[in-house]
Amino acid sequence: MKTSKHVLIALLQFTIISTKAQVGIGTPAPAASAQLDISSTSKGLLVPRMTQAQRTTIATPDAGLLVYQTDGASGFYYFKSGGWLRLVTESTYPAVTICTQLWMDKNLDVTTYRNGDIIPYVTDQTEWAALTTGAWCYYNNDPSSNAVYGKLYNWYAINDPRGLAPAGWHVATDAEWSTLSTCLGGASVAGGKMKVTGTTTWASPNNNASNSSGFAALPGGIRTNGSSNYFVDLNYFSHFWSATELIPTPQLAFSRYIINSGGDLTQYNGFAKSFGLSVRCIRD
Numbered sequence: 001m002k003t004s005k006h007v008l009i010a011l012l013q014f015t016i017i018s019t020k021a022q023v024g025i026g027t028p029a030p031a032a033s034a035q036l037d038i039s040s041t042s043k044g045l046l047v048p049r050m051t052q053a054q055r056t057t058i059a060t061p062d063a064g065l066l067v068y069q070t071d072g073a074s075g076f077y078y079f080k081s082g083g084w085l086r087l088v089t090e091s092t093y094p095a096v097t098i099c100t101q102l103w104m105d106k107n108l109d110v111t112t113y114r115n116g117d118i119i120p121y122v123t124d125q126t127e128w129a130a131l132t133t134g135a136w137c138y139y140n141n142d143p144s145s146n147a148v149y150g151k152l153y154n155w156y157a158i159n160d161p162r163g164l165a166p167a168g169w170h171v172a173t174d175a176e177w178s179t180l181s182t183c184l185g186g187a188s189v190a191g192g193k194m195k196v197t198g199t200t201t202w203a204s205p206n207n208n209a210s211n212s213s214g215f216a217a218l219p220g221g222i223r224t225n226g227s228s229n230y231f232v233d234l235n236y237f238s239h240f241w242s243a244t245e246l247i248p249t250p251q252l253a254f255s256r257y258i259i260n261s262g263g264d265l266t267q268y269n270g271f272a273k274s275f276g277l278s279v280r281c282i283r284d
Contacts (some may be wrong), residue, residue, distance in 0.1 A: 006266060008074065008206050014257055018083055022034060022036070022037065023034055023035065023036045023037070023140050024036075024037045024038075024039070025037070025038045025039070026038060026039035026040050026279050027039035029030045033214065034084075035196055040142075042203060043106075043157070043233060046075075047066050047067060047211050048067050048068070049068045049069075049070050049273070050068075050069065050070065051069065051070055051071045052069050052071055052116055055067055055069055055077060055084065055087060055116075056084070058071050058182075061079040062079065063079060063080055063083075063123075063252060064080070065078065065079040066078045069116060071107075072282065075087060076168075077115075078115060079201050081198065083113045083114075083115055083162070084112060084116065084164070085114055085115065085163075085167045086112075086115070086116055086167060087134060092167070092188075093166060093281075094105075094106065095283065096213070096215060096216075097215035098113055098180060098181075098183060098184070098213050098215065099177065099179075099180075099183035099184075100178055100179075100212065101156070101179065101180060101183070101218055101280050101282055101283070102282065102283035103172075103180070103280060103283075104169070104239070104280055104281045104282075105214060105215060106149065106150065106216065106218075107149060107150030107151070107218065107220060107278045107279065108150055108153070108164070108165070108278070108279040108280065108281060109146065109150040109151055109281065110151075110164070111136065111151075111238045113134075113160060113163055113164060114163030114164070114165070114166065114167055115161035115163070117162055119134055119135065119136050119153075119157055119164075120133075120134070120135045120136075120138060120187040121135070121136055121137065122135040122136075123137060124142045127228075127273070128223065128225070128230075128276070129225035129226075129227075130274075131154060131156065131274055131275075132156060132273075133154045133156050133160075133274075134154060134157030134158075134159075134160045134164070135153070135156070135157060136151045136153045136154075136155050136157060136276070137151065137223055137276055138151060138152070138230055139152060139220060139221045139234055141232070147253065148201060148218065148276060149201075149218055149219075149220035149221070149234075149278065150279075151222060151278075151279075152220065152221075152222070152223050152273065152277060153276060153277065153278075154239065154273060154274055154278030155241055155245070155253045155273035155274075155275070155277075156274075156278055157242055157274075158171045158241055158253075158271055158279065159243070159245075163281070165281040166281070168281060168283065169281040169282065169283060169284060170243065170281060170284055171241065171242070171243040171279055172240075172242055172243065172280060172281065172282045173242055173243045173244050174242040174243075174244035174254040174267070175244070175266075176242075177242055177254075177265075177267070180199070180265075180266075181256075182280075183267050184213055184265075186216065187264055187265050187266065187267070188263070188264055189208070189263050189264075190213075190263075190264075190265035191207055191208070191211055191217070191258035191259070191262065191263045191264045191265035191266070192196060192208030192210055192216045192262075192263025193211070193212045193213045193215075193263070194211065194213050194215035194216075194258060194265065195209045195211060195215075195216075195217040195219075195258050196209065196211050196216050196217065196218060197209045197210065197211055197277050200220050201218050201219060201235065202218075202236075203235040203258050203260045204220070204236060204259045204260070205260065205261065206260050207260070207261055207262055208262060208263030208264070209263070215259050215280075217238040218238060218278075219233070219234060219235045219236055219237055219238050219258075220234065220239070220241045221233040221234035221235070221236075221237065221239070221261065222237065222271075222275060222276060222277055223275060223276030223277075224275055225272055225274040227274060235256050235260070236259065236260050237258065237259055237260070238257060238258040238278065239255055239256075239257045239271075239277040239278055240255060240256045240257070240278050240279065240280050241253065241255050241278075241279050242254040242256065242275060243256055245273070246269045249269075251272055251273060252269055252270065252272060253269070253270065253271065254268070254269050255267075255268050255269075255271055255277055256268065
């Protein structure tokens with residue numbers, strides 16, 4: 001009986017020490033700040049790999065849970081604030097600092113929401129015009145336009161709670177566009193400081209263009225909800241959605257545009273949410 005008691009005490013002591021001690025794999029001296037320190041020069045660490053369907057059925061995931069999704073928008077996903085977020089590298093979204101703001105320096109080009117769900121790609125115009133949920137398209141339904149101008153999104157994609165912008169970013173509000181405009185000297189000159197120079201992408205005359213801000217605005221055009229000639233303004237206008245809807249006219253939302261013939265950055269509130277515009281994001 002005495003021996004059994006000593007063994008039990010020893011086991012309890014070992015359990016207490018083990019739960020508090022750091023663990024080193026491949027190293028006899030784990031880092032002081034790490035509970036687990038894995039050292040290797042020839043092998044890596046594999047986290048659980050699973051499909052999107054398997055990931056979304058994980059019961060009550062804890063904040064910080066990390067998995068690797070193998071299908072769809074594959075990559076690392078972590079759980080935070082009640083939802084799954086995809087890890088995205090900074091290099092994927094080059095940015096430029098303009099005054100106190102950090103902006104993407106190219107038009108948004110994603111096909112999934114932040115949680116990995118697919119954003120519908122809609123080419124049929126009747127279907128597009130009737131949508132009240134998020135969708136995207138290429139200008140003129142031509143994939144070759146994507147490399148230069150990115151994609152066009154309706155406003156419903158911007159407002160979707162799953163998040164159109166990648167983690168760490170958001171679609172700029174109308175107030176944030178106003179901040180940018182003021183920072184660049186006001187609406188009458190800000191556009192010229194934002195658009196790329198020359199007439200390779202912009203139609204002549206591309207007046208007042210300097211791109212001194214580094215914003216690199218491109219004339220990606222727009223998709224309307226009309227029944228004919230519904231792709232317009234390529235090479236003549238940059239149209240950018242804001243994340244702000246028009247009150248008390250909720251079927252409309254605020255946007256900004258730049259035109260080839262001048263240097264203005266113009267606020268506009270006449271586009272229906274079903275229109276397809278370019279999107280720029282700003283750092284959280």
